[in-house]
Amino acid sequence: MSILYDEGQLAIATESRRILDDKASTSDLLALLEQTGVYDRPFWETAIEQGWTALALPEEFGGLDLGLVELGLVAQATGAATAGAPFLTTCYGAGQAILQAGVKSVQERWLPALAAGEMIGACAFAEGNSPLPPQPMARYSGGRLSGVKDAVTGGLQADFAVIWAQGDSGPVLVLCELEGASRKAVDSFDNSRGYADLAFAGVPAVLLAEGGTAQSLAMDVLARMAVVTAHEQTGGAEALLHTARDYALTRRAFGQPIGAFQSVKHRIAELFAQVEIARANCIHAAAREGQPDFLEAAASARIAATQAYDIAARDCTQIHGGIGVTWEQGLHLHMRRARSLAIEQGNLFFWEDVLVGELSGARV
């Protein structure tokens, strides 16, 4: 069943958008692009003040006991604003891994700190171009972690990471404090994402899950993060839709607003369709949290939202003509974010395979 947002949820949507609009500064975001390893600290402080870090955690750990629907609405607002830090999603993923792994001491150590925004968590599942390699190269043995994780989102600033590694008998999920790891910032086209190559040389780590449990937990955490990201992508695509519409109404050529030309207005109408299909998928997926078909719904949302944001970034820029490709105008913030978000939590190839596996009864 799909859902209608209730009043509380609508208030979260409006309020988070209002707060981010108040603080939005294109020039600040542009400055972040030119520095490796710097993120938008005021944005993250706002997120903590607003309780967004506590949103999806249980009350017993200092959370607000809400879920993907509410977090998704906040993510939609951060996506519209091309917010300058990735931690909302990374902390959520790390928190979910810890919560579901069910190791009491680990939960007590990290979840209240995540809820309060005192700690930053990351998830390091991918290796090379594989979002969740069947046989990871990173090794976990005798309580210690060795190996490399490439371009971990938020890895540069995170206090700890949940890591997908190879244990003594199959893959495991472990939690590793990053103090003992070496980190190298990745110089990226979207520099506020805190991408870092992490290298571990026998760093102590705590086992969260192993065997089939590790596999299904990693997939679930990835799917949950993918739903948050899908909301973020939808928010970005929607912002671009409105930007394109507003520009087409004001820019004039050949004696009329360019939005009167069907080549332009149809492009924008198609964009509306993309955004609405992505949004409807996000609402559906968030509402399926914890249900047997959640993975299918998450994959679907991820695919629809990735397509929508890519098309929006492409077409909105095209509709702007020359001004759209200038540094100062800042549309490229979305163009860059559309690509970075398309890769974080697994690319389209990965999710298409996951979805077809679910639909055809042959899981990957």
Added chain:
Amino acid sequence: MTDLTVYASKAREWLETVAPLYGKDVRKGLSVEDDLALGRQYQNAKFKAGYAGINWPTEFGGQGLTHLEKVAFETEEMGFGMPISYFGISLGMPVPILIRFAEDKPWVKERVLAALKGEEIWCQMFSEPAAGSDLAGLRSRAEPDGNGWKLNGQKLWTSWAQYCDYGVIVVRTDPNALKHKGLTYFWVDMRAPGVEVRPIKLAAGGSHVNEVFFDDVRIEDSQRMSPVGGGFGVAMATLMIERYVATDSSGFGPPLELFIDLAKDCQINGKSALEDGRIRSAIARNHAMRVGLESITKRNFQLMQAGMEPGPEGSLNKLISVRSRQKLSEMAIDLQGNMGLEFDPSAHVKEDWSASWISAPTGRIAGGADEMLLNTIAEKILGLPQDYRPDKGVPFNQIPA
């Protein structure tokens, strides 16, 4: 369970009991005439069971329920392949508009009951050779003739006109007025002298649409359903009167499961087609599109249940689903290689990729071409301006040809 889910499950139970009499299995291989006869029986069975005119007033033989029950019933009915297409337009537009706008109520009630029982069918005559998307550009004309009117001209793409008893029509009564202002709306007897119906064979082989010619057809002024010059408004009301209808995210083509099954059965370069990245991508993207449309439909249905207006994104269904069906059908034929060349003209559009492919263009044109739907989204939802319109503010007979 809500009242509505109870209603839907009772409807489903009833549909299951009558499906062996009227459903897709018994319809296989029937001629159009036999299928229509079966359809009339089914329509009559619906009437007796209380599933005809679900949201129409009881004084006209309807059930007096809301559009929610109607949509719930249609949604259940869709999967059974019942012979309902002959009555879709009749009961969807002309007959409800008759209830609203025709003056002679006892006569209207007779017509409505006959239509609900499947005894009479009404058509809707709007499009013409020179007026499709640009409806108000129509040229058929009615001229005053004593105390009535004399009708001349031609209509086109009129669905099921060859089987219709009556029709509603919009024609020009004043060529000196602005194009939207010179139109008037009537009902006509399709058996009146001077009315000639010629079926048009379509690319897919069937002939459900027609040309209708009018040669000095006499119309009484009592058949007028709009003020003189007020026909365009009633025409718009006709298109909107049953705007809550069941939708189908497969674009009225085959379900995606059928494509997945086909991919399992086919090979590409010696490997299962289901393992091929191109096929996987097509399946995944189609599924995501369908989930989106279904989620929109469910959410809008919930909004209506809560007494709110459904969102404008509901208008996306036909635009997105039918063209996707067209592409997926092409791919399904390709996938079968030489085996895909065989064609069964009587195959069902929801069960056969070739039937789906060859009739898909009709779906992208009928009931609003893709381009018009995009204009509507751009103008009505997003507030973008209309295209250059040299026909605006000009009397019809002075519009540049």
